[in-house]
Amino acid sequence: MVAWTNEEGTRFAPSMMGSMAFAGLLPIGAVLESRDAQGRAFGDELERIGYRGEGLGERRFGAYFEAHIEQGPVLEETGHVIGVVTGGQGQRWYDLVLTGQAAHAGSTPMDRRRDALLGAAQVIEAVNRIGTGYPPGGVATVGHLSVSPDSRNVIPGEVSMSVEVRHPDDRKLLKMDAAVREAVAAVAEQGRLRARLDMVLDQPATPFDDICIGAVREAARAEDLPHLDMVSGAAHDAIAIARVAPAAMIFVPCAGGISHNETESALPQDLAAGCRVLLRAMLARAGVRG
Amino acid sequence: MVAWTNEEGTRFAPSMMGSMAFAGLLPIGAVLESRDAQGRAFGDELERIGYRGEGLGERRFGAYFEAHIEQGPVLEETGHVIGVVTGGQGQRWYDLVLTGQAAHAGSTPMDRRRDALLGAAQVIEAVNRIGTGYPPGGVATVGHLSVSPDSRNVIPGEVSMSVEVRHPDDRKLLKMDAAVREAVAAVAEQGRLRARLDMVLDQPATPFDDICIGAVREAARAEDLPHLDMVSGAAHDAIAIARVAPAAMIFVPCAGGISHNETESALPQDLAAGCRVLLRAMLARAGVRG
Numbered sequence: 353m354v355a356w357t358n359e360e361g362t363r364f365a366p367s368m369m370g371s372m373a374f375a376g377l378l379p380i381g382a383v384l385e386s387r388d389a390q391g392r393a394f395g396d397e398l399e400r401i402g403y404r405g406e407g408l409g410e411r412r413f414g415a416y417f418e419a420h421i422e423q424g425p426v427l428e429e430t431g432h433v434i435g436v437v438t439g440g441q442g443q444r445w446y447d448l449v450l451t452g453q454a455a456h457a458g459s460t461p462m463d464r465r466r467d468a469l470l471g472a473a474q475v476i477e478a479v480n481r482i483g484t485g486y487p488p489g490g491v492a493t494v495g496h497l498s499v500s501p502d503s504r505n506v507i508p509g510e511v512s513m514s515v516e517v518r519h520p521d522d523r524k525l526l527k528m529d530a531a532v533r534e535a536v537a538a539v540a541e542q543g544r545l546r547a548r549l550d551m552v553l554d555q556p557a558t559p560f561d562d563i564c565i566g567a568v569r570e571a572a573r574a575e576d577l578p579h580l581d582m583v584s585g586a587a588h589d590a591i592a593i594a595r596v597a598p599a600a601m602i603f604v605p606c607a608g609g610i611s612h613n614e615t616e617s618a619l620p621q622d623l624a625a626g627c628r629v630l631l632r633a634m635l636a637r638a639g640v641r642g
Numbered sequence: 643m644v645a646w647t648n649e650e651g652t653r654f655a656p657s658m659m660g661s662m663a664f665a666g667l668l669p670i671g672a673v674l675e676s677r678d679a680q681g682r683a684f685g686d687e688l689e690r691i692g693y694r695g696e697g698l699g700e701r702r703f704g705a706y707f708e709a710h711i712e713q714g715p716v717l718e719e720t721g722h723v724i725g726v727v728t729g730g731q732g733q734r735w736y737d738l739v740l741t742g743q744a745a746h747a748g749s750t751p752m753d754r755r756r757d758a759l760l761g762a763a764q765v766i767e768a769v770n771r772i773g774t775g776y777p778p779g780g781v782a783t784v785g786h787l788s789v790s791p792d793s794r795n796v797i798p799g800e801v802s803m804s805v806e807v808r809h810p811d812d813r814k815l816l817k818m819d820a821a822v823r824e825a826v827a828a829v830a831e832q833g834r835l836r837a838r839l840d841m842v843l844d845q846p847a848t849p850f851d852d853i854c855i856g857a858v859r860e861a862a863r864a865e866d867l868p869h870l871d872m873v874s875g876a877a878h879d880a881i882a883i884a885r886v887a888p889a890a891m892i893f894v895p896c897a898g899g900i901s902h903n904e905t906e907s908a909l910p911q912d913l914a915a916g917c918r919v920l921l922r923a924m925l926a927r928a929g930v931r932g
Contacts, residue, residue, distance in 0.1 A: 362793045424749030441748065445794060456901045457783035458731065458808050459714030459875030462774045464899065469784055470770050476763035484752045493747035494759055495794045497787065503652045504735060504785045504804035505877075506902045514794035518748050585749030587795075609754065611746045612796045 356589045357403075364394045366445065366553040371589035374408055375596045413597035415564055415637045418590040419630045420601060421618050425609030426582060433625050434572040434579035435603025439560045440591035441489065441583055442525040443518040445553035448475065448536060451546040454501055454509025469499055469508035471543040478535035479515055482528050489520040489583060490528060515549075520583040522557045558591045564600035564637060571632030577625050586611075598637075602629050646879045647693075654684045656735065656843040661879035664698055665886045703887035705854055705927040708880040709920045710891060711908050715899030716872060723915050724862040724869035725893025729850045730881035731779065731873055732815040733808040735843035738765065738826060741836040744791055744799025759789055759798035761833040768825035769805055772818050779810040779873060780818060805839075810873040812847045848881045854890030854927060861922030867915050876901075888927075892919050 356374075361367025364386045372378040384395030398404035422428075427435050452466030476494045483492030496514040517528040533549065540547035572579035582603065584591070590599045604626040607617040646664075651657025654676045662668040674685030688694035712718075717725050742756035766784045773782030786804040807818040823839065830837035862869035872893065874881070880889045894916040897907040 360795070362795065365794070367795065422749065423746040424751070425754060443748065453900070454903045455899065456713040456876055457785055457806060458733065458781060458877060459712065459901070460781070460899060461714070462770070462777075462781055464715060467770070467783075469787065470766060473763035473766035476760060477767070480752070480757070480760050487752075491748060491750070491752055493757075493795070493797055495747055495789075495796050495798060496792050497759060497789050498792075499785075499787050501902075502786050502788075503902070504655070504806060505650070505652065505657065505783070506785050507783055508785060509903070516747060516794060586746055587748060609745065609750060610743070611749070612791075612793070613744045613799070 358394070359589055363388045367587050368589050368592050369394070371592035375592045377592055377595060380408065413593065415561070415634075416590060416593045416597045416599040417564065417568070417630055417633055417637070418588055418599070418601045419626045420588060420603060421606035421611060421616070422582075422603040422609065423586045423606060423611040427580065427603060427605035428607070428609065430580060431578060432580040433577045433604065433622055434568075434629055435582045436565060436569045436572060436579050437560065437584050437601035437603055438565055438581050439520070439583055440555075440558040440588065440594075441518045441520045441585055442522045442557035443516060443553065443555050443587065444525065444529050444551055446515040446532065447550045447552055448513050448515055449548045450475070450511045450513075450540065452509055452543065453507070455507045457505045457507050460507060465507055466544045467507050468511040468545060471539045471545045471547075472497060472511040472513055474539045474543070475513070475515070475536060478539070479517075479532065482517060482531045482535070485531070486519055486524050486528055489585070490518070490524060491585065492517040492528060492532070516553075518585065520557055525557070555587065555591070558594050560590070560594055560600045561598035564598050564633070567633040567636045568600050568602055568629060570636065571629040574632055575625065575628050577629065600633070602626050602633070648684070649879055653678045657877050658879050658882050659684070661882035665882045667882055667885060670698065703883065705851070705924075706880060706883045706887045706889040707854065707858070707920055707923050707927070708878055708889070708891045709916045710878060710893060711896035711901060711906070712872075712893040712899065713876045713896060713901040717870065717893060717895035718897070718899065720870060721868060722870040723867045723894065723912055724858075724919055725872045726855060726859045726862060726869050727850060727874050727891035727893055728855055728871050729810070729873055730845075730848040730878065730884075731808045731810045731875055732812045732847035733806060733843065733845050733877065734815065734819050734841055736805040736822065737840045737842055738803050738805055739838045740765070740801045740803075740830065742799055742833065743797070745797045747795045747797050750797060755797055756834045757797050758801040758835060761829045761835045762787060762801040762803055764829045764833070765803070765805070765826060768829070769807075769822065772807065772821045772825070775821070776809055776814050776818055779875070780808070780814060781875065782807045782818060782822070806843075808875060810847055815847070845877065845881070848884050850880070850884055850890040851888035854888050854923070857923040857926045858890050858892050858919060860926060861919040864922055865915065865918050867919065890923070892916050892923070
């Protein structure tokens with residue numbers, strides 16, 4: 353059993369730091385030096401709350417199974433109880449800073465403006481077009497945005513924002529990456545803005561282990577639960593661990609596909625079904641008869 | 643001589659509270675009850691810092707003159723030293739809240755999203771089109787925007803933002819107001835968002851007093867300074883006072899037309915010229931020979 357550090361990765365990027373460091377995908381030094389918006393280092397904050405350990409130690413997994421709500425609407429809408437996760441989407445995360453010129457909103461003519469928020473709006477629309485332009489499975493999102501000076505009668509001089517793109521096919525993901533860079537450059541030129549685009553997470557699509565996937569599918573069958581093969585749209589520790597151990601995942605439905613939200617909800621019987629499938633898959637992989 | 647309270651009006655809306663209350667354009671109770679983003683009341687904060695007075699008292703102005711940097715590029719670019727301000731633009735300020743559905747950025751398909759920030763981006767572009775659509779003198783700006791939950795891997799569920807439109811012609815201002823309301827409704831419907839648009843400032847265009855304007859123009863002539871009649875694009879206390887006393891304003895150039903910014907700058911000789919014109923205009927209006 354393991355609970356990985358900072359799986360969400362929102363205050364300190366990237367996400368899944370614990371499992372990525374364990375899998376050797378991130379140097380431990382880079383993890384400890386990751387800083388939040390206030391410039392505080394992750395390692396110092398672990399120290400402060402008494403959670404900084406001695407190092408990664410030496411552990412090996414014979415196999416790794418992770419159970420999770422789907423965080424999407426597919427299982428619920430198609431009436432399946434178990435998602436047999438065959439792998440994880442590739443994803444790229446970016447930090448973008450657009451810099452224009454703060455000026456008085458009343459006395460600066462429209463044609464003289466270098467409005468960083470107008471540029472950000474054009475990037476947000478472009479990112480949305482990029483997400484919808486790569487079906488099936490492509491998504492693109494701007495989730496964080498902050499404006500400076502953020503005053504109602506001042507034309508915004510600078511905007512900091514996040515951009516992310518995800519796709520199950522790495523070739524498509526690279527096309528989405530190129531489209532994001534192209535859109536940012538075009539917006540910056542048109543709006544006479546300075547643009548700084550830094551990639552903060554680059555995670556290729558990750559296929560899971562066929563034997564582990566088979567064990568999950570077989571367990572769902574044995575439990576007589578309607579199941580569906582699917583790719584994970586979200587990042588999970590299993591996706592990092594899959595680099596160093598045979599891994600797979602089990603999804604169960606969640607209400608409306610909603611997660612990362614107070615209304616996130618899953619039915620007890622679905623969670624129980626997921627646990628039974630997890631147990632059967634583990635026993636099978638361990639060579640124990642269910 | 644008078645220094646009015648909260649002319650900028652960014653922490654507590656609306657701007658020019660002091661002069662508007664004095665001119666009877668705002669009930670004093672509404673001013674004291676105005677709340678900041680943290681819900682603190684303006685009156686309580688005045689109390690806290692020891693600046694809350696006994697009331698407005700009884701004062702009358704024979705005439706009111708106000709000198710200011712232009713906060714725009716026109717005087718500098720046209721080589722004039724004095725702007726003879728003939729009146730103030732009309733302006734309307736709004737608070738807009740767009741509410742969609744926060745959800746996981748990786749596992750929520752594009753066609754299932756109710757992304758409040760995407761809607762905000764469409765409003766920002768529409769506001770910019772509205773500003774450019776009413777030349778000369780029309781401007782429209784989104785200066786403040788905040789996202790919730792503001793996390794890079796969560797589709798934004800809610801956005802709060804400011805919108806403002808300004809025009810020297812009230813009929814055009816009303817058209818801009820209607821265009822803003824139309825754009826917000828269209829964006830909300832298209833994005834399946836809830837939209838709440840509240841007008842927090844409604845200020846009609848304000849012509850200044852002909853005799854006071856003439857006094858400023860005459861003073862600029864007497865000082866042999868190149869001068870230009872112009873409308874103020876920014877809000878000023880003089881615009882409120884013009885409702886209860888004969889008023890006018892004097893502008894001087896500022897570097898690049900930039901204000902509300904650390905690089906705001908005006909030449910000492912231009913400021914001195916503005917002061918000489920102010921003195922001459924006051925003396926003339928007071929019936930004293932310069």
